[in-house]
Amino acid sequence: MRRISIFGATGSVGANGVDLIRDAGGPEAYRTVALTGGRNIARLAEMARELQAEIAVTAHEDCLPELRDALAGSGVRAAAGSNALIEAASMPADWVLSSIVGSAGLAPGLTALAQGGTLALANKESLVCAGGLLRDTAAASGAKILPVDSEHSAVFQALGSDNLESVKEVVITASGGAFRDWPLERLAAATVAEASTHPNWAMGQRITIDSASMFNKAMEVIEAHELFGLSPDRIRVLVHPESIIHAMVTHHDGGSIAHLGAPDMRHAIGFALNWPERRPLPVPALDLAALGQLTFREPDELRWPALRLAREVMQAGGAAGAVFNAAKEQALDDFIAGRIGFTDMGPRVETTLATLSAQPGFGHAPDTLDTVLQWDRAARQEARA
Ligand code: NAD
Ligand code: MG
Secondary structure: OEEEEEEOOOOHHHHHHHHHHHHOOHHHOEEEEEEEEOOOHHHHHHHHHHHOOOEEEEOOHHHHHHHHHHHOOOOOEEEEOHHHHHHHHOOOOOEEEEOOOOHHHHHHHHHHHHOOOEEEEOOHHHHHHHHHHHHHHHHHHOOEEEEOOHHHHHHHHHHOOOOHHHEEEEEEEEOOOOOOOOOHHHHHHOOHHHHOOOOOOOOOHHHHHHHHHOHHHHHHHHHHHHHHOOOHHHEEEEEOOOOOEEEEEEEOOOOEEEEEOOOOHHHHHHHHHHOOOOOOOOOOOOOHHHHOOOOOEOOOOOOOOHHHHHHHHHHHOOOHHHHHHHHHHHHHHHHHOOOOOHHHHHHHHHHHHHHHOOOOOOOOOOOOHHHHHHHHHHHHHHHOO
16 A cells, blocks of 8 residues: 655645545555644644544644644644654655645655655745755655646646657746736735735635735746756746646647646646556546637736746856745745735845845855755845845
């Protein structure tokens, strides 16, 4: 029986992963090693009991007594804190879903990769801040990284066994988020509640706001660069309000292969779970006649400056990804807390990149977890409002 673990099981992606394991037969089909979460202890305990996990870990040490109580008599071990997360990630598993949000997902992801299994990666932040380190860790242990971000799963599927040499460019689509059609002059006054809605996808709050600012798409462009080894000029973003085509691979022979599907993360997670096979998933197939039409437009970089920053980050290389991600996370914290406005996030990230690029060592890609975390801390401090 395959052993699986889910990091960030109580979140939007993680809970979809739990749904798929349940759908496939739960403990009859998979042996669940570790499930982790944050402060939603009731949900974490319920999932751990249902899947008969070996261990359930909350990221917060003060939540341990509550988790212990909730798991009493279940046979599931309770643990808490960052060391416990690492311990859980070092327990051998064949398939690990990395679905913690933010750079907090990096250390458990690296630890899981070092065990040599498959890492189904939703946590794009870890690729943005430490792509080279993830690839090197996977190469050393023989682990496989499979994309779970829907656009990257779509690129992976559209590429199939095709050689990258024949690829002219890869297009990843963006819905445009909450403010796609807002007049530009309204954006400065956009509230957290307004930014936390998404036209097509149901996701965690942070990625939803990042969709409105396109920081999410900027991260995904860098993610595509790191995952597929594509040069920045071969990655294009296209606004596609319906979110039906997730990505398209265009070859030098003029042919394009697109991946289509309903905006439902269970497809990408389930694809990564079953790969290299394709098994039935509880995801409705598309009805194109009912949809009627699909529309596309060029992204406007005045509205979404994050897309320009992504190109600058890829050109700079070195520690730029780690700084970009951490500055973005800090700016997002400050926006959510009401300390800065929606349109202050882009300039704050840009200034942080400019300031830290003058520091020694910026040009070297971080090759240890400690170095990544040093840049992460420095960038948060610099970006803080
Ligand atoms: P979420 O906020 O819904 O869930 C996050 C999970 O991480 C929760 O289980 C939470 O308890 C845990 N967590 C948060 N902070 C933590 C910390 N400091 N230490 C340990 N655990 C922590 O987020 P989400 O929307 O599910 O996104 C998860 C990841 O997947 C993100 O990297 C996101 O960019 C990526 N992603 C999400 C979607 C989506 O549809 N939601 C799609 C593509 C990619
Ligand atoms: Mg995505």
